[in-house]
Amino acid sequence: MPGREQRARDDRSSRATSWHREDEPPTRRLLPGALAAAAAFVALWPFTSVIEPGAWSLSVTLVVVATALTGIAVRTALQHRASWMQEAVTFLAQLVVAAGLVTLMVAGDTALFGVAPTPATWSIFGSLAERAWEEIAFGSAPLDATPGLQLVLSAGFAGVAIALDQLVAQRNALLAVLLTGVIGAVPMIVTVGGANVVWFVLLGVLTLMLFQYTARQHPQAPTRTSPSIAAGIGVVALAATVILAPGVPISASWAGAGAGVTVNASLRLGDDLRRPAPVEVLTVAAEGEVAPYLRLATLSRFDGRIWHPDESEVRPQTEGFGDPDWSDAIETEDRLTSVRIIRMSSSWLPVPYPATRLRGVPSAWQVMPDNRTVVSESSDAVGNDYTVSSVAVTPTLEQIRAASAAATTPAGDDADLPPVVGALATEVTAAASSDYDRLIALQNWFRSDFTYSLDTPVEEGFDGTGAEAVADFLEERSGYCIHFAGAFALMAQELGMQVRIVVGYLPGVLTDQERGDESVFSVSSDQLHSWPEVFFQGVGWVPFEPTASLGVPTRFLPGANTGTGTGTPTAPAPTAEPGAAPTSGPELERGDAEDDAGATGPLRRLDPTPIALGVAGAVLIVLLPALIRQARRSVRLRRARDGDAMAAWSELRDTLLDLRIPVSDADTPRVRAANLTRERRIDGDAMRRVTIAVERANYARNATDAGDLAAPLTEILRDLHRSVDGRARLVAVLIPRSLIAGRGADAPVLA
Numbered sequence: 001m002p003g004r005e006q007r008a009r010d011d012r013s014s015r016a017t018s019w020h021r022e023d024e025p026p027t028r029r030l031l032p033g034a035l036a037a038a039a040a041f042v043a044l045w046p047f048t049s050v051i052e053p054g055a056w057s058l059s060v061t062l063v064v065v066a067t068a069l070t071g072i073a074v075r076t077a078l079q080h081r082a083s084w085m086q087e088a089v090t091f092l093a094q095l096v097v098a099a100g101l102v103t104l105m106v107a108g109d110t111a112l113f114g115v116a117p118t119p120a121t122w123s124i125f126g127s128l129a130e131r132a133w134e135e136i137a138f139g140s141a142p143l144d145a146t147p148g149l150q151l152v153l154s155a156g157f158a159g160v161a162i163a164l165d166q167l168v169a170q171r172n173a174l175l176a177v178l179l180t181g182v183i184g185a186v187p188m189i190v191t192v193g194g195a196n197v198v199w200f201v202l203l204g205v206l207t208l209m210l211f212q213y214t215a216r217q218h219p220q221a222p223t224r225t226s227p228s229i230a231a232g233i234g235v236v237a238l239a240a241t242v243i244l245a246p247g248v249p250i251s252a253s254w255a256g257a258g259a260g261v262t263v264n265a266s267l268r269l270g271d272d273l274r275r276p277a278p279v280e281v282l283t284v285a286a287e288g289e290v291a292p293y294l295r296l297a298t299l300s301r302f303d304g305r306i307w308h309p310d311e312s313e314v315r316p317q318t319e320g321f322g323d324p325d326w327s328d329a330i331e332t333e334d335r336l337t338s339v340r341i342i343r344m345s346s347s348w349l350p351v352p353y354p355a356t357r358l359r360g361v362p363s364a365w366q367v368m369p370d371n372r373t374v375v376s377e378s379s380d381a382v383g384n385d386y387t388v389s390s391v392a393v394t395p396t397l398e399q400i401r402a403a404s405a406a407a408t409t410p411a412g413d414d415a416d417l418p419p420v421v422g423a424l425a426t427e428v429t430a431a432a433s434s435d436y437d438r439l440i441a442l443q444n445w446f447r448s449d450f451t452y453s454l455d456t457p458v459e460e461g462f463d464g465t466g467a468e469a470v471a472d473f474l475e476e477r478s479g480y481c482i483h484f485a486g487a488f489a490l491m492a493q494e495l496g497m498q499v500r501i502v503v504g505y506l507p508g509v510l511t512d513q514e515r516g517d518e519s520v521f522s523v524s525s526d527q528l529h530s531w532p533e534v535f536f537q538g539v540g541w542v543p544f545e546p547t548a549s550l551g552v553p554t555r556f557l558p559g560a561n562t563g564t565g566t567g568t569p570t571a572p573a574p575t576a577e578p579g580a581a582p583t584s585g586p587e588l589e590r591g592d593a594e595d596d597a598g599a600t601g602p603l604r605r606l607d608p609t610p611i612a613l614g615v616a617g618a619v620l621i622v623l624l625p626a627l628i629r630q631a632r633r634s635v636r637l638r639r640a641r642d643g644d645a646m647a648a649w650s651e652l653r654d655t656l657l658d659l660r661i662p663v664s665d666a667d668t669p670r671v672r673a674a675n676l677t678r679e680r681r682i683d684g685d686a687m688r689r690v691t692i693a694v695e696r697a698n699y700a701r702n703a704t705d706a707g708d709l710a711a712p713l714t715e716i717l718r719d720l721h722r723s724v725d726g727r728a729r730l731v732a733v734l735i736p737r738s739l740i741a742g743r744g745a746d747a748p749v750l751a
Contacts, residue, residue, distance in 0.1 A: 039168070
């Protein structure tokens with residue numbers, strides 16, 4: 001008996017060290033690299049929906065392919081060497097090839113022979129990586145295909161490809177699938193897009209292929225049962241992903257500071273406002289229960305297609321914002337506003353109007369006096385925390401009616417407007433006797449006869465502030481802020497007034513936080529807004545709010561009701577900016593609540609269903625290995641109950657692996673039983689019964705029925721769990737090692 005057992009051990013040892021060498025078909029050596037490359041491309045796919053096409057995709061593809069080919073070539077060349085040497089050399093070779101390829105594609109002109117990095121190369125890498133981080137952290141999808149992203153993605157997927165290649169080569173299918181899933185899910189988590197069901201299907205198919213490969217490639221795994229179990233695992237994973245993917249709530253709020261908004265003055269606000277999951281971009285601290293509108297940039301010249309941002313001279317902050325546009329006869333009130341930028345990337349700083357002093361920002365930020373905005377050519381708004389002094393300019397109704405809004409210079413002939421713009425402007429304002437009353441008539445007309453919608457411009461095929469888009473908007477009478485602002489501005493311009501458009505943010509939502517004596521308001525990404533301003537002689541630029549259902553419309557009160565005389569005000573205090581008082585208008589007057597761009601009322605009630613589905617999906621994913629392992633244990637116990645000794649012995653071996661108890665397949669059943677009884681205090685009778693049944697199944701010519709082995713096996717497993725601490729038992733349940741390092745589902749343990 002000892003001689004036979006020793007020969008069996010020697011034979012298994014020989015097969016274990018040579019199965020992947022001479023007896024392995026050449027085509028079989030290609031499979032691990034091909035599967036690893038496929039897994040890398042599955043992980044890559046979701047990134048194509050959040051980054052514009054460019055050189056980065058070619059770079060990543062070449063890195064993944066080169067990594068796979070390097071692994072195949074090195075393992076083939078070293079097929080007669082020890083396994084550990086193969087993998088060590090393969091890893092180093094893949095690392096060198098990937099690093100050289102990334103260097104060649106990103107900064108080859110600074111590298112030695114194009115592939116060996118020099119100090120200049122590392123300097124470029126550092127600069128590109130820093131820039132890429134800013135683009136990822138503060139940009140909005142889809143990101144531009146910049147050299148920085150090319151570097152980060154190429155280097156990142158080089159690491160992913162090498163890790164996947166090593167995992168597949170070592171037949172760690174479970175870890176390979178988890179790594180692929182985590183990397184591929186990142187773009188869906190950090191953006192506001194929905195779950196990619198097609199990608200989940202591909203991940204399920206990949207899971208099936210990897211588990212089948214793992215089961216079939218092990219030297220001692222019988223093809224009779226292991227592939228079927230692996231296929232079952234893959235099918236379960238595939239079904240779970242297809243069922244759960246549509247219900248997973250993907251939200252930008254999961255991304256923390258990495259999900260933000262990039263704002264420019266192009267008036268292309270539609271895509272930003274249509275984001276299904278807004279994020280907080282800044283907070284405002286101000287006295288009282290009303291926060292001011294915050295302006296970023298102004299646009300004064302219209303060429304028929306777009307409004308162009310103002311590009312007047314700038315000056316240092318120390319020189320101030322310039323002389324006031326209003327006369328001494330106009331009443332003003334000093335205000336102090338603190339702003340903290342959280343997730344907004346821009347070359348403009350949001351400030352209330354009209355700003356008079358800025359404190360707390362670097363000198364790189366300069367003042368544009370003509371429109372009282374703050375700009376920088378080298379700094380980004382994100383992360384700044386500053387205080388702005390401004391004034392509230394509040395003329396009386398008599399003063400504003402007496403002021404002229406006529407442009408001092410003609411508007412120019414750049415824009416050839418559709419006749420409907422001027423005709424409607426004249427028709428709507430026909431009964432008004434002053435410029436102010438004409439503008440109020442326009443404002444009231446837009447707010448009463450039009451509806452707010454983010455979808456109408458897309459469904460009807462128009463968007464933006466071009467002349468044709470404005471004409472379509474005036475016909476459809478439905479759109480969002482840039483349509484209202486653009487149409488109002490062009491109609492006021494047709495009436496001979498000096499007008500411009502402002503890009504900025506609506507007042508935020510009042511929170512329960514305080515900053516000293518000031519209230520704190522939260523401003524979200526969907527409160528990005530635009531509104532028109534008209535210049536009145538002796539008063540300055542007066543904002544109007546034509547956008548239906550947003551804010552409080554601009555209006556001024558007679559001098560007796562301003563609150564400065566002896567009378568008591570009978571209406572809200574006059575304001576020279578679009579109404580900033582909290583309003584539930586967007587919530588109550590619009591049916592499309594989820595498209596609420598700029599609501600300043602209560603936050604929408606959160607639907608718990610997506611959260612519940614998401615939590616259930618996450619729990620299922622975490623528990624999936626445990627469920628698979630429990631299913632395998634149940635099958636084996638049922639077979640052991642029918643007298644299957646090999647099923648009982650396979651379950652014993654996998655339990656030892658799960659509990660991290662040392663186990664050697666070279667041990668005979670009797671040796672293993674003796675060791676466990678002595679070291680782990682296993683019940684001797686139960687262990688003896690299972691051991692005798694296994695020996696009979698392996699050596700007896702006509703093995704008899706061993707009877708019910710489930711009871712002694714259960715007793716043995718219970719004793720094994722008692723022999724380890726609680727942490728080891730928990731790890732064994734959640735991360736069963738037998739699914740990762742096992743050699744097969746029901747592989748025999750004897751020759």
